[in-house]
Amino acid sequence: MLDATSSYNPMDLRIPVDDRTGQHIVAETARRSENRYGNRPTMKDVAARAGVGLKTVSRVVNSEPGVTPDTERRVQEAIEALGFRRNDSARVLRKGRTASIGLVLEDLADPFYGPLSRAVEEVARAHGALLINGSSAEDPDREQELVLALCARRVDGLVVIPAGDDHRYLEPEMKAGVATVFVDRPAGRIDADVVLSDSFGGARDGVAHLIAHGHRRIGFIGDMPRIHTAAERLRGYRAAMEDAGIPVEDAWMSLGVTDPQRVRKAAEDMLSGPSPVTAVFAGNNRVTVTVVRVIAECGRPVALVGFDDIELADLLEPGVTVVAQDAAALGRTAAERLFRQLDGNLIAPERIELPTRLITRGSGELPPSS
Amino acid sequence: MLDATSSYNPMDLRIPVDDRTGQHIVAETARRSENRYGNRPTMKDVAARAGVGLKTVSRVVNSEPGVTPDTERRVQEAIEALGFRRNDSARVLRKGRTASIGLVLEDLADPFYGPLSRAVEEVARAHGALLINGSSAEDPDREQELVLALCARRVDGLVVIPAGDDHRYLEPEMKAGVATVFVDRPAGRIDADVVLSDSFGGARDGVAHLIAHGHRRIGFIGDMPRIHTAAERLRGYRAAMEDAGIPVEDAWMSLGVTDPQRVRKAAEDMLSGPSPVTAVFAGNNRVTVTVVRVIAECGRPVALVGFDDIELADLLEPGVTVVAQDAAALGRTAAERLFRQLDGNLIAPERIELPTRLITRGSGELPPSS
């Protein structure tokens, strides 16, 4: 985390205190207060300028009925002249709804989450809500910190891609009316809506695809099994192998290795040795990219199927066969579910699983080479 | 835009009115009011339960000094028991700062903006602020709508990737103290901080690179010239050609074509005909991807340099030579600049230009083939 050495720290919990006397530095506080919003005009100012009452300004601003055209014009002019803009912060306090929803995901820079986030945003926009998002960096503590910060802001709803596996901390929030939908991975120890891709089925089909093309020694490189999707994909791999009656050897599997250097090492190990694998199933987009590199360097053809689509996969030689999940559909589905909750349709929590799609491009159809 | 048929519409400007009588539906309103935050406990409730004053609770919640350990314990217990969480909405209203900044970009799903957004988020986080972001979809009206909505929320600052070319509408906001930094493209008709990549220099160098490898008939495919970066890259192209004393033919240039189908057509046109180009400079990542496809299909080697790096560019055959800009650095620089403004360092608006980097991978070093 970056270090903030600046004086801007609005959520700072301390109040200014003089080191020697322990007295609150009143002058300092006053100066800050004075600058609040740089002295933005309020409805009161507009009312004074237009020579009308406060509530009349409110009426005009909100296009409520019951204002004569003439009064309205005067108010509009005052608004223009002063550059007034309604303070939604205050509005929110009064009305109870913030018209904003929170999205907590793993890393916005990951190409998988960009479209997902965008899809959530579009749905939110259609409902007149803004989107606040934060990245958990796959850290459960940071996830919780973010989620609770969003709850303190009184977001109307939350879309969470869980990093942790215990979300009981959300119970009081959900009880208090914060609509919540989990995406991509299920919630831990709490009953809530979940929207998932069919990781198990996708992986099983992908591995079965390799088996159908004659492979028996198939490697699996996946993320930490504590991540639900990773565990499911591993389960899918095992299921496909078992269905085909192929006993899996430990040397064929790499679990929980994420950093590219070590994924590379794991892939190299599988491809060398006395009985190397002839095909690899890559558990996510980052792994796939690394494995593509390793295979390109290793000289002989190795079949590959990856989970998650990657850009330009079709332009590589051979094209990369993938089990694609629809990130945008995940986001859209989750957000729609969220707003259905907010509409007050009291619905029992549900688990929605979206299908994956096998896209054959060449790499998954290579025959075993040794 | 999606259609919102639901009843959740918190920013709806109307108040509930009975169709026949024209009377406000008071009961309905009351019911909603009652449910405000699902009846969340407030400090008052905590105070009552702990048997202390309101301000004492505030002190505990904010870790302010002046509370005896015993009192503090009682308050903490009450907080636990009630599941109290401070309402930052109200806090914000009182304190004047919202500890949130807005980011308006073109499309979060674009792989270029993911890392940029993430970088802004990290800086914001280091300063204790949350990030609200929105996509303008390259529509100036939507940009303005978003920006003003964010201002109404009283975000402390704004990072804007402009879609429009007139930002005078931001003048009152900036005057009122909303820190503002433009990124990727300069602001229109307003004096403000801008953080840019050196599009002109990058394009010029990229094209000069092609010229240095013997090309003279070099195509340019770029975005609409009303987009500043597109215009600058075009200018860079022209400058490089002029420096080399090569007169540019109109048939070599495609401007303002963005949708993949038509980019494809433009590329195909350049590569056929009586005197086809031997090299192409692609004005952005989306164009580059399409051009790579066209070149792959066309059968003969065509040199290519693209603006913006793309994932897997090194794995293609040949690797794609690009002029890379550092999206994360853009975001980080802009956000840091923003918080410097918020620190109250009154600094004159500045234009910061970050260098680009030419990454040679093969496609830009191909000799002319005809």
Add this chain to the structure above:
DNA sequence: CCCGCATCTGACAACGTTGTCCAGGCTCTA
């Protein structure tokens, strides 16, 4: 000419928090 009604307007409280300020109780010293 005045009353009743409809329409328009504004005073006021409330939302949940924090800053200010004062009261009361305690300790310490003369």
Add this chain to the structure above:
DNA sequence: TAGAGCCTGGACAACGTTGTCAGATGCGGG
């Protein structure tokens, strides 16, 4: 033991908006 000074706690106003409700205004009809 009284007075000064410190520490803790609480009453109250304010932030900017919206909901409520009552008052003002105007108009038409009796």
